[in-house]
Amino acid sequence: MSLDAEIELVRGSFELTVEFHVPAGSVLAILGPNGSGKSSILGSLSGLLSPRRARIVLAGTVLQDDSVDLPAHARAIGLLSQDPLLFPHLSALENVGFAPRSRGASRRRAREIARDWLAEVDALELADRKPSQLSGGQAQRVAVARALAGEPDLLLLDEPFAALDVDSAPAIRGLLRRVLRAQRERATVLVTHDPLDALALADHVLVLANGQVVEYGPTREVLSTPRTAFTARIAGLNLITGFAAEDGLRTSGGYLVAGIPADDVVHGEPAVAVFEPSAVAIYSQGYPGSPRNTADAVVGSLEPHGPVIRVRASSEGWANGLTADLTPAAVAELGLEPGSPITLSIKATSVAVHPAVSAGPSPTTTLNGDTSRHG
Amino acid sequence: MPWVLWIPATVALALVVLPVVGLLARSDLTRFPSLVTSDASLQALRLSLVTAALSTVICVLLGVPLAVVLARSRLRGIRVLRAVVLLPLVLPPVVGGLALLYLLGRKGFLGYLLNVVAGVQVPFTAGAVVIAQTFVAMPFLVVSLEGALRNSGDRYEQVASTLGARPWTVFRRVTVPLLLPALGSGVVLSFARALGEFGATITFAGSLEGVTRTLPLEVYQQAEVDVDSAVALALLLIVVAILVIALARPRALEGVRS
Numbered sequence: 001m002s003l004d005a006e007i008e009l010v011r012g013s014f015e016l017t018v019e020f021h022v023p024a025g026s027v028l029a030i031l032g033p034n035g036s037g038k039s040s041i042l043g044s045l046s047g048l049l050s051p052r053r054a055r056i057v058l059a060g061t062v063l064q065d066d067s068v069d070l071p072a073h074a075r076a077i078g079l080l081s082q083d084p085l086l087f088p089h090l091s092a093l094e095n096v097g098f099a100p101r102s103r104g105a106s107r108r109r110a111r112e113i114a115r116d117w118l119a120e121v122d123a124l125e126l127a128d129r130k131p132s133q134l135s136g137g138q139a140q141r142v143a144v145a146r147a148l149a150g151e152p153d154l155l156l157l158d159e160p161f162a163a164l165d166v167d168s169a170p171a172i173r174g175l176l177r178r179v180l181r182a183q184r185e186r187a188t189v190l191v192t193h194d195p196l197d198a199l200a201l202a203d204h205v206l207v208l209a210n211g212q213v214v215e216y217g218p219t220r221e222v223l224s225t226p227r228t229a230f231t232a233r234i235a236g237l238n239l240i241t242g243f244a245a246e247d248g249l250r251t252s253g254g255y256l257v258a259g260i261p262a263d264d265v266v267h268g269e270p271a272v273a274v275f276e277p278s279a280v281a282i283y284s285q286g287y288p289g290s291p292r293n294t295a296d297a298v299v300g301s302l303e304p305h306g307p308v309i310r311v312r313a314s315s316e317g318w319a320n321g322l323t324a325d326l327t328p329a330a331v332a333e334l335g336l337e338p339g340s341p342i343t344l345s346i347k348a349t350s351v352a353v354h355p356a357v358s359a360g361p362s363p364t365t366t367l368n369g370d371t372s373r374h375g
Numbered sequence: 376m377p378w379v380l381w382i383p384a385t386v387a388l389a390l391v392v393l394p395v396v397g398l399l400a401r402s403d404l405t406r407f408p409s410l411v412t413s414d415a416s417l418q419a420l421r422l423s424l425v426t427a428a429l430s431t432v433i434c435v436l437l438g439v440p441l442a443v444v445l446a447r448s449r450l451r452g453i454r455v456l457r458a459v460v461l462l463p464l465v466l467p468p469v470v471g472g473l474a475l476l477y478l479l480g481r482k483g484f485l486g487y488l489l490n491v492v493a494g495v496q497v498p499f500t501a502g503a504v505v506i507a508q509t510f511v512a513m514p515f516l517v518v519s520l521e522g523a524l525r526n527s528g529d530r531y532e533q534v535a536s537t538l539g540a541r542p543w544t545v546f547r548r549v550t551v552p553l554l555l556p557a558l559g560s561g562v563v564l565s566f567a568r569a570l571g572e573f574g575a576t577i578t579f580a581g582s583l584e585g586v587t588r589t590l591p592l593e594v595y596q597q598a599e600v601d602v603d604s605a606v607a608l609a610l611l612l613i614v615v616a617i618l619v620i621a622l623a624r625p626r627a628l629e630g631v632r633s
Contacts, residue, residue: 048533072536073545079537085530089552098548102540150539 029202099150137168259351472578523557
């Protein structure tokens with residue numbers, strides 16, 4: 001039940017071109033910021049939206065090409081969006097039984113299937129409730145069961161955790177992880193802006209920016225070693241572009257960022273240095289230790305990021321835009337606020353240097369290069 | 376809310392309530408029972424209820440599909456059609472009646488055809504009353520349904536289609552059930568409008584006692600002969616209107632989803 005898709009879309013001045021393959025039993029995550037065209041891809045796959053040109057083949061069946069355009073109900077898909085969209089006039093059980101009913105099952109058989117799926121998502125006790133009597137997390141649980149009850153060949157997940165509160169999101173993520181792993185037939189496409197979703201659920205990830213694929217490859221590889229500042233930002237990582245040097249990376253400004261080069265790095269070739277925000281330390285009174293990998297900057301912004309506070313630095317040099325994760329206590333102790341002068345220090349052993357396709361000084365020039373790894 | 380709004384609001388309320396009070400003050404309640412139970416009155420009442428109920432049924436059968444088409448179709452000319460549907464709402468009913476007469480009358484092109492082919496004459500029959508009432512009442516139903524459809528969007532319908540439901544199944548199992556609250560208010564509004572219809576009826580169906588003389592026409596007739604009787608019948612119409620509103624619950628009238 002593998003999926004092959006080539007989609008070309010135009011919405012006003014926005015143009016999107018993507019091409020990808022999802023093997024049977026695997027999950028592809030499409031990562032990108034709002035407005036990058038992620039949901040349009042799902043719309044095209046489901047048949048709810050008409051792309052300008054597309055070739056979509058699912059399990060050997062052509063869903064769409066120049067002469068074929070199957071309507072949504074004939075596509076053997078399941079769709080789960082951030083809003084559960086349970087039919088308000090039907091009980092949870094009837095909602096889950098909707099797909100089997102629509103595909104010709106008898107009333108009784110549909111109820112059996114619905115019970116099985118509600119049990120599968122640990123929501124059997126909610127069977128007789130109306131959607132208005134369910135919490136957000138419960139409703140999404142039922143919606144998962146409803147999307148799967150039709151036994152779709154292709155499951156489409158559109159930001160399925162975005163509308164959930166912090167307590168229910170991990171539970172639903174765990175549930176999806178379990179049901180997606182439980183079968184090896186179905187292809188799944190997950191659209192999200194959160195790299196955590198991709199890491200938790202997806203085998204492969206496709207990073208989308210302004211309607212173009214900027215990276216495409218195995219999830220861990222793409223997210224842990226981003227080749228573009230754009231992916232790094234999405235993955236929540238720091239990324240500095242430059243050229244590979246003896247013990248690290250030389251920026252276009254000539255500064256040497258000490259780090260550990262990967263095996264495939266060629267001296268003098270374009271490269272990127274990647275490190276997590278937690279590897280960046282911040283000092284307010286100058287750095288007491290060795291001067292390697294330090295830079296003076298000012299605090300650009302402070303924003304909460306889960307249990308920590310993410311400090312974004314602002315400077316004239318290579319440290320501009322770098323982020324550091326600090327505990328709220330540390331932020332208070334250092335008395336940080338936007339504009340405070342700081343010194344950043346990055347442990348060289350936490351900096352990984354990877355080859356890059358181009359060594360543009362800014363994210364935009366990096367994006368223009370063809371940085372996709374596969375296909 | 377600025378308190379100044381209370382002044383025009385009170386005037387508006389008075390404009391609605393005071394005429395009814397005036398009518399009550401003028402009425403002779405002792406003669407009320409005998410006046411409204413006269414043969415002519417009962418006949419008019421029966422005719423009004425039957426024709427208004429029939430037109431409401433036709434409004435539902437034709438208006439629901441029309442509202443769905445107007446709200447969901449992506450055809451180019453659909454915006455023009457939306458405006459056309461409002462025509463009976465803004466047209467003086469008398470003009471509507473005349474238009475119907477010149478379509479379905481003996482000299483109208485459709486009426487001529489009906490007469491020649493099937494030997495049917497529409498004007499000045501109870502059927503004409505129903506057609507006139509449907510003509511003026513239909514927009515009330517269509518507008519309230521179309522608004523509800525456009526407000527709720529087509530997301531539930533899209534989900535249903537991804538779950539394998541064919542268009543007809545989606546309509547039957549999702550669109551119509553979700554439309555029921557709005558349908559309730561639409562039915563009440565169009566029934567009330569059909570019940571009170573006067574201008575189109577008198578032009579297109581005439582005022583034939585027992586055949587086309589509905590309650591409003593009877594009130595008009597009596598107003599020139601016997602004012603007490605006209606007032607009593609007017610009260611009867613008010614009672615029926617209040618009953619309709621009470622039965623339909625204010626929630627349904629306001630179009631609130633239950």
